[in-house]
Amino acid sequence: MMTTTTNGNNVAAEESPRSPLWRLLIGLGALIVAMAALGAVTGIVVAGLEDGFESATFALLAGALLVGGVALFATYRLHRAARQEDPSERSRKVNRIMLWSCALGAGLGLLLAAGTFGSEQPFAAFSNEPLPGWVAALVIAIWLVAVPAFTWWWMRTVDEHELRAYNLGGLTGLHLYFFTTPAWWLGWRGGFLPEPDHMLTFCAVTLVWCAGWLWCRFR
């Protein structure tokens, strides 16, 4: 049975704990599609400038712009729905911090991409390829100053439920690191595993941390 509240919200619909997670995942997907479309637009324009614009180039450009526009619009609608659903001042602050964090992450990604521009290796930004010294120094400075500051700011702002979810996710990630890193290292010394890759471990720990955090928050 559905109940309508004083501000017109639907109680039965909002009590589904899964819907916010799905919205978050769809929103992230839409954001990634929008960024990919932006990259495609850049690539098509560069190719057009180098080789000349033909009707196919314009068609590709229009298609990429359309896909990017739809993805951006979907992101905006989901963001607006989330604001209406969670109107507390604390939630708004947390959302603002998350947006700034995403922008910071995108900036770090762009810096890494700029440092490996022209490389023939796919995903060079996240490989073990050498980086120009200034790029490495700048990324390290941001990683060690801005990212901890944002983390502290975020942890001071979130409510206890989210903090608990974040801590549980972090503890799960720490246990993954604790058990797999020595095993991999010993396997390498034993001659039956490749040399441990720190970035691979870092990515696995980060993924598990985020998965645990989101699962605890939205389950």
Add this chain to the structure above:
Amino acid sequence: MNNRLKVLRAERNWSQAELAMNLDVSRQAVNAIETGKHDPSLPLAFRIARLFEQPIEEIFDDQQA
């Protein structure tokens, strides 16, 4: 821990979002408390009790059903 948050909220005809706004937590936090997936801290339990003008033990019950 069992609690009567959902009943008390329904009596006031509040949505989870409205209760979350009054408690200054996220809607997911209200949902997690109502469904027993998250036990609130003492400060939050006191905020809930003050909001509904009832003693904590009238809202939360540590006896396993």
